[in-house]
Amino acid sequence: MSRSIPRLILLTALFSGPTALAQTPSPFTEAVKEIQNNSKVKAANEHIDRNRAGILREWIQITEINAPSGHEQERAKYLERLLRQSRLQNIHYDSAGNLIAVRKGTGGGRTVVFDAHLDTVFQPGLKIKATVKEGKIYAPGVGDDTRNIEALLATIRALNAAQIKTRGDLVFVFTVEEETSFGGVKRFVEDNKGKIDYYIALDGGYEGFTYAGIGINWYRHHFIGPGGHTRSRTPPYSASLPLARAISRIYDLKIPSNPSSNLNIGMLGGSEVVNAKASDAWFTVDLRSTSNEVITDLEKKIRVILEEEAKRANVSLKTDVISTSPAAVIPGHRDSDLVKIAEAVHRAMGFDPPITATGSNNSSVALLNGIPSISTGAGPCDDSHALTENCEIEPLYQGIKKILLLELALAQL
Ligand SMILES: [Zn+2]
DSSP states (O other), X not given: OOOXXXXXXXXXXXXXXXXXXXXXXXXXXXXXXXXXXXXXXXXXXXXXXXXXXXXXXXXXXXXXXXXXXXXXXXXXXXXXXXHHHTTOEEEEEXXXXXXXEEEOOXXXXXXXXXXEEOOBXXXXXXXXXXXXXXTEEEOTTIIIIIXXXXXXXXXXXXXXXXXXXXXXXXXXXEESOTTTTOHHHHHHHHHTTTSOSEEEEEOSOSSOEESSBOEEEEEEEEEEOOOEETTSOOSSOOTHHHHHHHHXXXXXXXXXXXXXXXXXXXXXXXXXXXXXXXXXXXXXXXEEESOHHHHHHHHHHHHHHHXXXXXXXXXXEEEEEEEEEOOBOOTTGGGSHHHHHHHHHHHHTTOOOOEESOBOSHHHHHXXXXXXXXXXXXXXXXXXXXXXXXXXXXXXXXXHHHHHHHHHHHHOO
């Protein structure tokens, strides 16, 4: 395409606010390419390439500081030292223990939060030693979420080395307790309500991103009967009978694939011995959907089945709610500037991004508070939450460049 005039229009389209040209993705595509071709941005990417060895070394060092949820301080202190060397501003901890640092913009731009969580799912005291083998790095926590912590550090240093200034503030927040209660992100969002334009949770992901959070409800349903010896008079039956009937009927329910939904009955229990009827037969339900209406509808249908089968077997019913979290959805968000800019960034990096509504991380908390949010990540990894967790090394450098481009496209050059 021709150069000067269209370019001016395109830049205006990207930088003139949240509703500009929301229906046409092309302006964002072109504007992101402009950023990518900026000489300072090229210098930042070269800085990332020159420092591969250092990035890998630091990634390993941070990974080897285990940080179970609620015990993130040692890892946070380590990062705090690195952030101070990077001359960020307002480096501090909030009351939840989140580590926060700000890269001040020149003014007039959006405030964009980039979050990576500090905590791991591994028990306190676990000694972690990373091993590098055939292009991969193996260690518990190396991917979830240390790869994204390292990606943020690498982008901060690259931005500084290339003397890049953004208009908006980039706020880096290293959160606690993502894996358990979302306590860190909840505190941060509560403290900063009204001050955040975009919230980017880096957690999982590489080629694609999520723009909504899936709803997840967990239950334990019990059928309660009198129990008794195998030879005791029936009915009432062992409470295992209504359990079996109910499970079979629940699995006959139609679970929609659009909106994306899942149902799993993973745990069950009954009598402790062979020669007794179950007095308490129970099973769990893990119900997920990107639509709260679907969740409500399926819950109603499951309730009817449970009541009918309890009645039929002449036993009673009890339900424990293990946990519930609603689908985190902002209407129209799929077509928002944030999602379109993120899509343009991924395409500019050579990805054909899967864009899904099935996130399950800090991004959901931001969305539930009405803050436009996506989640993505800086590299492909496997076996998260397992001792065999591992990540490919080479793609991380491309992933870091992607995060850098996302920072610049959102906080504005
Ligand atoms: Zn995670």
